[in-house]
Amino acid sequence: MTHYVETYKFLSLVGDSLIRSGASSASTTKTLLGISTAAGLTSVTVSVTMGQLIISDSRGENQLPYTEIFEVTPAGLDIQWRSKTEDTVQRFLTHQISAAEGIELLEQEQSSLHSLSWTWSMLGFGLLGIGFSQIIGATWITALGALISSLLVSLVYSWVNFARAPGLFRFAGAGFTAVLSATVFSMLTATTDVAIIVVSSLAAYLAGIAAYAAAQDSITGWYLSALGRLMDAIICTAGLVTGVSVGIGVSRLFVPDNLIFIKLLDAETEVSTDPIVGAALVSLGFAISCGGRKWQLLVLAATGVAAQATYLLITNLGLSPHAATALAALIVGGACVLLAKPMKLTSNAIMTVSFLPLFPGMMIYQGMLGTLFSVEGALGTLGQALLITYCLSAGGTAGQYLVSEMMWALRRAQFKHSHPGQTYSKVMVDEYNAQDIILPVFSKPFSKVESDGGGQR
Incomplete structure (x- = not known):
């Protein structure tokens, strides 16, 4: 050994x-x-x-x-x-x-x-905040508030994370900071729609990505890891809701009653240039905060714009938001497989950035928060969020599957030409070539490969 x-x-x-x-x-x-x-x-x-x-x-x-x-x-x-x-x-x-x-x-x-340095992290989160505020139709003054609040939330979250506090407390601190900073900004600028500032500044910490990853692992048969990711999404959202709830309770002691702390969102998005600009900023900001640099940033921002534009175009053709989400995810998921090798990133990594403008994390958060405060329609919003998560996961996985199967077929033909008489397997290939590692596999969960003497099976 x-x-x-x-x-x-x-x-x-x-x-x-x-x-x-x-x-x-x-x-x-x-x-x-x-x-x-x-x-x-x-x-x-x-x-x-x-x-x-x-x-x-x-x-x-x-x-x-x-x-x-x-x-x-x-x-x-x-x-x-x-x-x-x-x-x-x-x-x-x-x-x-x-x-x-x-x-x-x-x-x-x-x-x-x-x-990552705090400078890059804060820059990314700031762009994320502005981008999400544009997607949900914020005014320029509200977008400014989202930027300021996002920077403060990023500082607090980074500090609590540096102190090695449990995840629940990190997210609770982010939620509390978002409400207090948004409230102070609204008092200084006479803005009443605090809810958009809060949800935009928390966009980077919402559960959409974790929920999507959990759904995708479930679809591909990795149930234990899916359960772990689902628990992560629940804890993340629970921490945010706890911090926001405490923040709202404290803020209401000092502010007028006309401030809007909770505003439910739905699956409809107005067709205009704002969501396109917002999607570009969201994907760019997320890519920066995740360590992207140079040309990667431009490509990843472009994929976010493509996902949002495809969704809006399909919606404009008369399909329901859920069908449009699934079809847009299918198209973008396939494109991400093609981008994987030149970008030296797996298709799942590219999809994470591309789908971020479409993730229903805001709806999950607003649904749970609205349910806690007995807001009418909150459960419906939460149900919509889960349905959209499924549509994104199923559509994206289907797109990856179709394109990767096509590429596996090409690799199989290439392998048989180079190695006549040997058996080809996409789970493990005789040629130890990294291009096969980066392509997704949608077989049932596999654990090991045994040699049959003439290749792999």
């Missing part, structure tokens, strides 16, 4: 990096199995569950099995960390570096890349 100690450590570091930078369970499992097979380990089992990464190797009757369990908490998308990890994996699979060199590169990444 000592011969493979470095490989096991490399596997654990890659798995940790992928999960903590926002990779799906399927993508993580597939990548680790690819590394194992490339290193000569053909009996490795990988399991991604709620907060755990389990790597096992059953080597045969004469050798003891090896199992290691790692505590790993899924986090948000980190573009730079994810890109560097994918690059390291590609270099290992194409035999440019050894496992020891890969370990050194990943340890350097973990100590530097995912610690």
Whole structure:
């Protein structure tokens, strides 16, 4: 077993990096199995569950099995960390570096890349706040309030996160800060629609992304990780609602009754240029806050605009918002697969940024908050949010599936031409080429690959 100690450590570091930078369970499992097979380990089992990464190797009757369990908490998308990890994996699979060199590169990444500066983080969140306020039809003065409130919320959240407080308290602090800053801004500017400022400044922390990831993991058969992501979405929203509720209670002691703290949203979006501009700012801001740089920012902002424009165009043709969401997600999901290789990001990572303007996180938050304050129609809003989440997940996954299957067919033809007589499998390929790792796989959850002597099955 000592011969493979470095490989096991490399596997654990890659798995940790992928999960903590926002990779799906399927993508993580597939990548680790690819590394194992490339290193000569053909009996490795990988399991991604709620907060755990389990790597096992059953080597045969004469050798003891090896199992290691790692505590790993899924986090948000980190573009730079994810890109560097994918690059390291590609270099290992194409035999440019050894496992020891890969370990050194990943340890350097973990100590530097995912610690974004507060300046970049605040800039991204500020653009996010302005963008979401434009999507939901804010005036310029309300958009200014969303910008200021977003910056303050970002500072408080970063400080509480730096203090290593539990997630519930981080989100509660963000919600409380959003309400107080929006209230003070409204008193200084005579703006009454505090709700738009609050929800826009909290857009980066809403549960839309976690809910989407949970739905997608469920659709593709990864039920345990889906449950973990669902719990993360619930805790996130519960923390925000708690902080906002306390903030509203405190603010109402000092402000007039005409201030609007709760405003329910629906699935309808007015067809105008504001949602397009808002989508560009949202995707750009999110990409910046997630570590995107240079040309990546322009491409990711363009994908957000494309998703929003496609949705508005389809809606304008007479389809219902839910059908338009599913069809737009299908188109954009397929396009993200095509963009994955040139951008050196998995299609799920690109989809996360692209779909952010369409995520129903605001509706989930407003539905839960409205239910707490007995606002009429709040449960209906929450139901709409869950339906939109399903439409986004099902549509995006279908788009990925259709395009990836087409690309797998092309790879199969290429493989058979280069390796006549060998069996091709999209779960694990004899050619250890990173372009196969970055393509999504929609098979039932797989854990290991066994050699049949003539390829992989």
